[in-house]
Amino acid sequence: MKKKIKEIYSIIVKKIFDLIYSNLILANNIFFEKNVEIKKIYLNDTKDKSYNIYSVFNARIYSDNSENVAVIKKNYLLPNLSIQLGKNYLLNANENKVLKTGTKKLIQKKIKGHVLSLVQGASAINNYGHWMLDILPKLCISEKLDNLNNFDAIYFPNIKKRFQIDSLKYFNLDQSKFIDGSIISHIYADKFTIPEHPYWKTNQYQMDTVANVDPEIIKILKNKFSRDIYNDSSKKLFIDRSDSNFYHNQIENYAEIDHILKKNNFKKIKLTELSFKEQVSHFKNADIIVGAHGAGLCNTIFCKPNTKLIEISNTINKCKVFENISKINNLNYNKLVSTKQPPKNRIYPDIYVSTSELIKLI
Numbered sequence: 199m200k201k202k203i204k205e206i207y208s209i210i211v212k213k214i215f216d217l218i219y220s221n222l223i224l225a226n227n228i229f230f231e232k233n234v235e236i237k238k239i240y241l242n243d244t245k246d247k248s249y250n251i252y253s254v255f256n257a258r259i260y261s262d263n264s265e266n267v268a269v270i271k272k273n274y275l276l277p278n279l280s281i282q283l284g285k286n287y288l289l290n291a292n293e294n295k296v297l298k299t300g301t302k303k304l305i306q307k308k309i310k311g312h313v314l315s316l317v318q319g320a321s322a323i324n325n326y327g328h329w330m331l332d333i334l335p336k337l338c339i340s341e342k343l344d345n346l347n348n349f350d351a352i353y354f355p356n357i358k359k360r361f362q363i364d365s366l367k368y369f370n371l372d373q374s375k376f377i378d379g380s381i382i383s384h385i386y387a388d389k390f391t392i393p394e395h396p397y398w399k400t401n402q403y404q405m406d407t408v409a410n411v412d413p414e415i416i417k418i419l420k421n422k423f424s425r426d427i428y429n430d431s432s433k434k435l436f437i438d439r440s441d442s443n444f445y446h447n448q449i450e451n452y453a454e455i456d457h458i459l460k461k462n463n464f465k466k467i468k469l470t471e472l473s474f475k476e477q478v479s480h481f482k483n484a485d486i487i488v489g490a491h492g493a494g495l496c497n498t499i500f501c502k503p504n505t506k507l508i509e510i511s512n513t514i515n516k517c518k519v520f521e522n523i524s525k526i527n528n529l530n531y532n533k534l535v536s537t538k539q540p541p542k543n544r545i546y547p548d549i550y551v552s553t554s555e556l557i558k559l560i
Contacts, residue, residue: 508534
């Protein structure tokens with residue numbers, strides 16, 4: 199019954215949308231080139247890699263806070279600027295669901311002036327990894343275009359989390375200009391500026407493309423956040439993920455591993471309990487870090503050269519992002535793979551650590 203009511207509601211909303219805005223159409227190349235300005239941004243003087251930054255006037259952005267972000271001008275959905283995901287793949291613009299459903303939030307927030315938009319759907323709303331590797335890099339790219347405070351507003355996927363608020367302080371931004379996309383999902387502005395995503399590629403698996411994170415972006419983030427840290431005497435760290443709400447990347451023989459690491463003078467930390475500055479400080483000062491694959495290991499961005507990283511992984515995880523960050527930062531990277539296949543039931547931990555291999559590595 200509830201499903202039927204939702205279907206009827208969607209149909210009614212779509213009809214109202216069509217009456218107000220008319221049907222959305224995917225813009226062709228001619229319309230795009232006529233209405234969108236493109237600038238190339240280089241992060242260093244060697245100009246070995248560039249990023250496109252797009253600007254469009256008198257447009258609106260709608261996000262379903264899930265998989266789709268639609269950038270719309272004159273009822274044309276703009277490719278390259280719009281985002282549509284499906285099973286962790288970036289799809290072509292003709293797959294954007296807004297073309298079928300319309301913008302369900304009819305009420306728009308209207309912004310007089312120039313808005314920097316960083317929204318990209320649900321992936322960056324709560325996840326530390328996406329914030330560090332998607333949103334902050336886009337902010338760094340935009341910083342090369344102009345002083346960020348020259349924008350009249352900055353449109354974020356979310357700004358509720360402590361790590362988001364803490365990390366944004368390093369950019370010296372006027373917080374009164376922030377717009378939280380998880381609350382306001384439909385906005386109109388005189389002008390939008392939108393940086394391209396730093397590594398997503400159409401029809402490629404996100405977890406594969408993230409390994410292509412730009413070394414120059416890692417360098418910029420490291421320099422920006424590592425200048426003001428606490429002196430920490432903890433040289434051996436165990437990153438404890440037991441506070442996660444998910445069972446993937448959790449250790450089945452956790453008590454056994456915890457005992458071994460404690461015996462070898464490792465300090466156990468839960469990153470959710472720490473401020474952003476504390477996280478940066480711990481990783482910056484550490485000589486050896488042990489932890490299961492997860493967003494918190496993005497803090498290896500801040501590690502000093504030759505730090506030993508032991509990434510614990512299940513057997514199906516092929517993501518090489520932390521291996522790649524380790525290469526960029528000249529870390530001593532090691533991967534410890536589970537000795538068991540993950541359980542079919544997702545309510546159990548999916549990593550079993552070989553104690554003998556762990557002891558060898560530490």
